[in-house]
Amino acid sequence: MYRTYPNIGGSVLLPLSPDNNYEPEVVICGGAAYPDLTSPTDPSDCRIKRLDKNSTWESDAMPGGRGMVEGILLPDGIVLWLNGARRGAEGFGNAATHPHSKH
DSSP states (O other): OBOSTTSOOEEEEOOOOGGGTTOOOEEEEOOBSSSSTTOBBOOEEEEEOTTSTTOOOEEEEOSSOOBSOEEEEOTTSOEEEEOOBSBSOSSTTOOBSOTTSOO
16 A cells, blocks of 8 residues: 555544553555556555554555545544545546545
């Protein structure tokens, strides 16, 4: 999976609180299957507690691939993923097919 320009994914830092001992955890979603402007998007959803001595990536999958996605952390701790495209890359007018379309 590729998550850097132009095949970007989205990321959020989960809330820091006394409940998680203020330990930072990052979630990264979407991106591309391979580094190319015409790449299909990747449905992966990964998270990591980077400051853990033995940190490892935990992976899951979104219902479908999405590139150029924006993660918004809501007040109740839910992450809302918005926008994006199913194919293509950022810039140059290469993104195609909205993630919620039937095509």
